[in-house]
Amino acid sequence: MNTYSxxxxxxxxxxxRDGESKRIDCPFCFGRYTFTITKKDGKTFWNCYKASCTAKGQDHTGYGLEAAKARINGRSTEVKRRSLPLPSIxxxxxxxIYVMQYLEKVNCLDALSNHWLDIKLDPARNRVLFxxxxxxxxxxxxxxxxxxxxxxxxxTTGALFVKPDNKxxxxxxDAASACSVARLDDITGVALLGTNMSAVQQQQILQYHTVTIVLDKDASRKAIKLASQLRSSATVSTISIRFTKEDLKYLSKDEVWDLLQA
Incomplete structure (x- = not known):
């Protein structure tokens, strides 16, 4: 076990670099692609996702030149997702069968069958690709x-859209939850791929007439922040927030509808 120092x-x-996030092999337990490190707003954050590894922490490492300029201008540096190459196979x-069972469990079969977005399997890493x-x-x-x-x-710049041509x-x-909510008529599912909204995602979402933000109750502050970011624009007619203790991807269509109408 490594000490914090x-x-x-x-x-x-x-x-x-400032504003960058990397996913790499863990330098402590050597787990493959289990370690993330992010540098943002003068701090460095790191974490290993392997259950047996205790590597986790943050450190104030100061601002680089670009980050310092952004801070002076009142901007927060935007984190770029670190991505693997798209698989060739x-x-x-x-x-x-097990992949179809997973897609059925998380209510993504409609998205697959209706070609609302392309869904494949990465057999090398045994992952469903959205x-x-x-x-x-x-x-x-x-x-x-x-x-x-x-x-x-x-x-993976921006948001992931399921049935984008709605108002x-x-x-x-996440992507599976976006597929789940898109089962409703005239609804576009938008996955932030996290709980933060980048400037690119904000501009994409502002193209819609009505926006409903649905997050877990534990992320209430995040949801309020997202809504305030969008309310600064006059292009969106209605912005609402819904909180849920349930995971959207496991809800039936009726349950999703009831949540949106609450």
Missing amino acids: EQKETIAAIDV VSNPRHH YMNDGLGAVGRSVNDSKPKWLSYGD HCVVVE
């Missing part, structure tokens, strides 16, 4: 509960 020494040797989910940005990027969900749950591939969008955290 030893962790900081190791972290200091990893090259991370993918498989049709219909060829794998494609975005016209196939240039994807997020991959583990189907065997390996850590981390999600990985990014290729270009009402529902903003959620």
Whole structure:
């Protein structure tokens, strides 16, 4: 087990730019792609997702030149997701019973059957891929509960959209939840792929007439912050927030509808 001071020494040797996030092999337990390190607003954050590894912490490392300029101008540096290359070999989910069972469990079969977005299997890492940005990027969900749950591939700039051509969008955290809410008529599912909204995502969401933000009750402050970011624009007619203790991807269509109408 490494002490906190030893962790900081190791972290200091990893090259991370201001506003960048990297996913790499853990330098402490050597787990493959289990370690993330992010540098933002003068601080460095690190964490290993492997249950047996205790590597986790943050350190005030100061501002680089660009981050200092952004701070002077009142801007927060935007974190870029670190992505793996898109896999060269993918498989049709219909060829794998366990993948179809997963997609049924998280209410993504409609999205697959109706081609609302491209869904494949990365057989090398055993992850269901939800494609975005016209196939240039994807997020991959583990189907065997390996850590981390999600990985990014290729270009994951912006949000992931399911059935984008509607006037009402529902903003959620993950791709499967976006597929779940998109089962409702005239609803676009928008996945932030986290609980923070980047400037690019904000501009994308502002194209919609009505926006509903649905997050876990534990993320209430995040939801309020997201809504305030969007309310600064006159292009959105209605912005509302819904909180839930339930996981959206496991709710029936009627349950999702009841939540949105609450």
